[in-house]
Structures are given as C-alpha cells and as structure tokens.
Amino acid sequence: MELAVTGGRVLLPDLTVERADVLVDADEGVVRAVGQDLAGDEELDASGGLVMPGLVNAHTHVAMTLLRGYADDKPLDAWLQEDIWPAEGELTPEDVRVGAELGMLEMIKSGTTAFADMYFHVPEIVDAVADAGLRARLGHGVVTIAKEAETAHDDAEESIAVAREFDGAADGRVSTAFMPHSLTTVGSDFLDEYVPQAREAGVPVHIHANETADEVDPIVEEHGMRPLEYAREHGLLEPEDFVAHGVHTTPEEHELLAETGAGVVHCPASNMKLASGMAPVQVMHDAGVSVGLGTDGAASNNDLSLFDEMRDAAMLGKLAADDASAVPAEAAVEMATQGGAEVTGLPGGRIEPGAAADLVVVDLDAPHLTPGHDLVSHLAYAVTGSDVRHTLCDGAVLMRDREVLTMDEDAVLERAERAAADLVQRV
Ligand SMILES: CSC[C@H]1O[C@@H](n2cnc3c(O)ncnc32)[C@H](O)[C@@H]1O
C-alpha cells in the first residue's frame, strides 16, 4: 500500500523547505518519493503543515514517566540515592510496562518516532514498543557498585542476554545495546569482562558519562586520566557507541570522540534541572563530534518532548558559549533528527527516497507560528509537541489528526495513575 502525504511543505535533509508531497511505501516502511502531485492508494492531509523527519530521542528512561514529579529540585546524586533508586526498587515488570506505554504515548503525541532507552524489565519495554509502533534501541542498565559479586555479574549478564535476545524484535524496529549505567557505578573489571561480549554480540555500548563534576573528579583522582580516556582504556568509544551527557568534557576528550566516531547525547533540560552543568555543545560540533538530543527520564525533565529539548539546547548552548550565534536553530533541528539517528544507529532522521518512513506533520496554522518567516527557526524555538498533527513510523500511521491509533489513550492514563499511586504507597 502506498500512502501519499499531500499538500504540505517538506523539511529536506539540507534543512531547506520545499512545497512537496511525500510518497510512503507503507509495506516496506520507506519513503519512495518526494515531489509534486504524488498519488498513492491512500492520502494523508498535510495542508497548512510541515512534513519533517520523526524526532529521535537519543537518551531516555521511558518508564520513568511513573516518577514524573515524584522528586524534584535536587542534584543528581541525592536525587538518585534518596528518592529515585528507592522507588525504582519497588517497580514491578507491570509498572515498567505501564510507565513505558505512558512515555510512548507522550512521544507519539509530541512527534518522536525513535528513542534509545536504558532501564530494567526490558522485555516489557520491547512488548510496549512492538504494540506502540515506535522504533527503539533498548538495553538493560547495569549497576555493579555496592553489590555482591554474584548479583553484579547477574546484572551484567542480563544486559548482554537482553541485547542478544531482542536485537531485531518488533519486525526489526527494536535494536539493542549493552548498557553499563555509568563509569562510576560499574567497575572497570566488569567493563573489561562484558564489553568484549557486547562486541561479539554485535551491539553497541551506551553509558552515562561526564554528567556531573562529582562524577568526573573521582575518576581523575583514582585513575589519573579523564573519564573518556578511561572509557577508551576499557574498550568503550567504538564508532557505534554513544555516551549520554558529556557535560564536563575537555578539548582532548572531544578530540577522542571525534577520532573514534563515538557519539554524545546532549540532554539540556535534565542538565539544567539537576544543575549538572552546561555541555559545550558548540565546541563539540566544531571539533567534529556527532551529537544527538535526549530528554533523559521524565523525572529529571519533566517531559519527553524533543521540541522542548531543541529550544533548551539552542538557548543553553548560547549561554554556555557566551555567544548568541552558538547552537543556532539549524543545529538544534539537526541534533533532534539526523544527529540522533546517527548517534544511536537507528534508521530515520531524513526525508528522502529510500529513507525510513518515520515522519511527522506539524501544524503551522497557529498564532504562535505566525508569521512563517523561517520554519527551521519555528521548529527550534516556537513549535510545541501539541502542534504535531500526524505521526508515522516505519510507514505506519501511529497518530492521525492527534488521535493515537496504536494505543487507548484514556486506558493508558488511567493505568499509569493507578500504578504510580500504588508505587508511592509501597515506597
Ligand atoms: C540502571 S537503569 C538506568 C538508571 O539510570 C537512572 N538515571 C536516570 N536519570 C539519570 C541521570 O541523569 N544520570 C544517571 N542516572 C540516571 C535511572 O533512574 C535508572 O536507575
């Protein structure tokens, strides 16, 4: 079946905008053509709208939606230790399923079609991705510190097993990664033992790194090198790997990232909320580092909208560089689309023949988007998630005229409210 997305303007890979239709092969999940007067078996109305690539949330913990607003206004370490980890200790597989559904509903409604996720009870998340129709790179997050050796090994083995088992699930929409939580919460002996297993399994490694000064200092003191040098020493930073945050990074570390080809996921809202710091995004771009955008979890953001993240990235990038021309609108849009796809290794991020048919239609007919001098500027600075009219992933329509077709929205909200209330009672 061919679906013609007609009557709108299209954001092309070079970030120019053209009046055109997009022809989607819904069976193959690819874009067949971009051009004038295209006809398909079915039509999707994009008039008054902009057809753009689906957004890529390159780092999140999707089931943390259940903890949205549960603990705010604390720095990372206290937030995790005092509030988040005790609550996560009570999460059941069913809770993770419900939280993941809620997060995916929010992402579909705000224009995200692909995401990278680190959490636990991953089989539940795989099932939720399969049903929601999104694309994702999923992994089990490993923590080994303060654990008995056997439990720590079980955790690392689970991450490898999950990566092996689910790579290619959901008709190929799910891919996986080995996901040690961070350079300070996973011992170097575990990296040495399990990273080679990830290579053997053919999956990338995704890890939090250089997020806070408190996390960087002990590595420098104990090992006499910067965290990303330490990561490289222990087998990380292959071209397919990607690190979340990279806030406290030096020019030498940027050079290392650019040389190895490993990517960084910038999470500006989380970095501001936890007061982790300002990532040197413009400096990284100038050094040739691949950068994507992520929301991090909903408990440190507190939403999963990549449109908010683009605006935050552009604004914070200027502040960090003390330069209003830093991280311009084009850079923010690029990070949320092609950059995210490149960093995570997920298809998408571009609308062109042969590309994955992961795309969204943004309604431009609104007071806050008038006049339309520069639509790329609008995407970075003025569009909000609720301006998204249609969402397609892998050629399938997931949301049409703001009605999500793959989920029962009311039921998801009801289940999430109930699960969150029960969780708080248990904690
Ligand atoms: C072991 S699964 C993933 C783990 O990461 C925690 N987490 C959420 N946000 C952050 C962050 O900004 N830095 C580090 N860790 C974070 C999450 O709560 C899970 O426990």
Ligand SMILES: [Zn+2]
């Ligand atoms: Zn994170």
